[in-house]
Amino acid sequence: MKSMSRNAWLTFAASLAGIALLxxxxxxxxxxxxxxxxxxxxxxxxxxxxxxxxxxxxxFSLGHAGLMxxxxxxxxxxxxxxxxxxxxxxxxxxxxxxxDVHLPFLPSLLAAGLxxxxxxxxxxxxxxxxxxxxxxxxxxxxxxxxRVVLTNAQPxxxxxxxxxxxxxxxxxxxxxxxxxxxxxxxxxxxxxxxxRAFKSIRDNEIAAEAMGIDVFGMKVLSFTISSFLCGIAGxxxxxxxxxxxxxxxxxxxxxxxxxxVVLGGVGSITGSIVAAIAVTASMExxxxxxxxxxxxxxxxxxxxxxxxxxxxALLMIVIIFRQQGLMGTSEFSWDALARIGLLPRRGGKxxxx
Amino acid sequence: xxxxxxxxxxxxxQFGGLAAVSAFDIRVEAGEIVGLIGPNxxxxxxxxxxxxxxxxxxxxxxxxxxxxxxxxxxxxxTRLGIARTFQNIRLFRDMSxxxxxxxxxxxxxxxxxxxxxxxxxxxxxxxxxxxxRARALLAEVGLDAHEEAKATSLPYGRQRRLEIARAxxxxxxxxxxxxxxxxxxxxxxxxxxxxxxxxxxxxxxxIVLIEHHMQVVMGVCERMYVLDYGVTIAHGTPEEIQKDPxxxxxxxxxx
Numbered sequence: 001m002k003s004m005s006r007n008a009w010l011t012f013a014a015s016l017a018g019i020a021l022l023x024x025x026x027x028x029x030x031x032x033x034x035x036x037x038x039x040x041x042x043x044x045x046x047x048x049x050x051x052x053x054x055x056x057x058x059x060f061s062l063g064h065a066g067l068m069x070x071x072x073x074x075x076x077x078x079x080x081x082x083x084x085x086x087x088x089x090x091x092x093x094x095x096x097x098x099x100d101v102h103l104p105f106l107p108s109l110l111a112a113g114l115x116x117x118x119x120x121x122x123x124x125x126x127x128x129x130x131x132x133x134x135x136x137x138x139x140x141x142x143x144x145x146x147r148v149v150l151t152n153a154q155p156x157x158x159x160x161x162x163x164x165x166x167x168x169x170x171x172x173x174x175x176x177x178x179x180x181x182x183x184x185x186x187x188x189x190x191x192x193x194x195x196r197a198f199k200s201i202r203d204n205e206i207a208a209e210a211m212g213i214d215v216f217g218m219k220v221l222s223f224t225i226s227s228f229l230c231g232i233a234g235x236x237x238x239x240x241x242x243x244x245x246x247x248x249x250x251x252x253x254x255x256x257x258x259x260x261v262v263l264g265g266v267g268s269i270t271g272s273i274v275a276a277i278a279v280t281a282s283m284e285x286x287x288x289x290x291x292x293x294x295x296x297x298x299x300x301x302x303x304x305x306x307x308x309x310x311x312x313a314l315l316m317i318v319i320i321f322r323q324q325g326l327m328g329t330s331e332f333s334w335d336a337l338a339r340i341g342l343l344p345r346r347g348g349k350x351x352x353x
Numbered sequence: 354x355x356x357x358x359x360x361x362x363x364x365x366x367q368f369g370g371l372a373a374v375s376a377f378d379i380r381v382e383a384g385e386i387v388g389l390i391g392p393n394x395x396x397x398x399x400x401x402x403x404x405x406x407x408x409x410x411x412x413x414x415x416x417x418x419x420x421x422x423x424x425x426x427x428x429x430x431t432r433l434g435i436a437r438t439f440q441n442i443r444l445f446r447d448m449s450x451x452x453x454x455x456x457x458x459x460x461x462x463x464x465x466x467x468x469x470x471x472x473x474x475x476x477x478x479x480x481x482x483x484x485x486r487a488r489a490l491l492a493e494v495g496l497d498a499h500e501e502a503k504a505t506s507l508p509y510g511r512q513r514r515l516e517i518a519r520a521x522x523x524x525x526x527x528x529x530x531x532x533x534x535x536x537x538x539x540x541x542x543x544x545x546x547x548x549x550x551x552x553x554x555x556x557x558x559x560i561v562l563i564e565h566h567m568q569v570v571m572g573v574c575e576r577m578y579v580l581d582y583g584v585t586i587a588h589g590t591p592e593e594i595q596k597d598p599x600x601x602x603x604x605x606x607x608x
Contacts, residue, residue, distance in 0.1 A: 189469075192476075193464055193480065194459075194470070196456045202447075204443045208445070209431075210405060211459075212461070
């Protein structure tokens, strides 16, 4: 019991410190840093959402770019004012029933999540009959279908012109508030009986089925929840960027998120969070690689995209030397910190003997 | 004789041109321990897979407790009360010993997603109950000291016992054991026989087992069926089977 309360106290103190830190960041970060900081939060949600299907349920899905686009468009179209919509849709007018819809941010965001979740459910019911690479191909194809539909459904999405001038709703509190809420939800989910059922499917599908787990139903459930979270992230992204167009949701976007998941550890919430923040920050920190470089003996011209080579190299190193990524399937815990000596061990007396 | 707990009627399974199982008729009474033997490739595991829903029979019917379960999904069949272990052990490898047993109780927990993620008192009560039961089952198979260990880190014999504990956790009435004594030494085999008899009485089980270990089969089974090339060539008590010329021919060949 004593150690329970120690951990509870530590968690409580860490939460307070975290919130205090957010206040400090809000005050001290300049606009540019703050944008990156918000993007970290959005990527945390995306990585967690992809990790739920790929890491915890063991389904190789590559549909996240499209689902994200769906969430972004849904949220944007619901939250824009009629006047903004009329400004945007100058080539072809928006369908009348959508013109006058104007909701506050929270309901728009939830609607984006629910709609994306619903589409994810539809996709899941069809595609989850497939396995492994076949599932990956089907979901990747579906992601592209969404993008093509977004490009061509001009009266609804404004086609390739995209949507501009969205209200800048995604403040730091929205971004990090959502990221924290999603994290708490996923931790509770994964540690529940449902989380165990998801993991059993990942570990051995045939055995899971023989133990009475409705494997197909569970896969669809996991996929739907993941799509819901992905839609939320999409909505936050739309009102973070304030400009969206279908090209942003090209399937390569999925691999950016997959990179985070693999680096952090497939099947680790902690890993996804740490990797999402690290990768998002490095994308900016390493921006100097894209410009002219002075290597001492050689001055290169700017090579746009060179910083991506760094991530490719990093990914290769991880795949060869540490396939489990940063965290493998383990999670952060105070007891784990104590084990590696960063905290005083509890019950030290018995262990010393 | 009462109504059979398990009955198959003229079950066939074709894999392309190969008749893996043909005209399989088995009848198992409640409380019996029935053996299924035969040379390698005789179709024993296939019959298990046909009954537990992994495969769908090409023809014929499977009746469990008078109910037609032919072609039902495996998880639905498990829910009705049929559990199994696997010939090539299939544990949830990245999960702990305790979690392996907990998963098997998910179906009987009767919880829902909201209750579970919000940690409502009703869920916590159920969670405590299945933890207690899981620990009791692990104690039953002598694994209570290893509940935090990763399932695949256990030695082979213990993995087999964990599989049985996991199967028992689904609260079955009928238990299929696929080669439970595989890889065991004579001492362990004797312990296994005692264990099978014990769980039969304790959990009021009916057991069907596949086994190559003749000492085990003859020791615990009241009746047995012999398969060869998918055909049931004999059935009867161990004594009858031992003398049956067709069984001897299937195992040892003919002069």
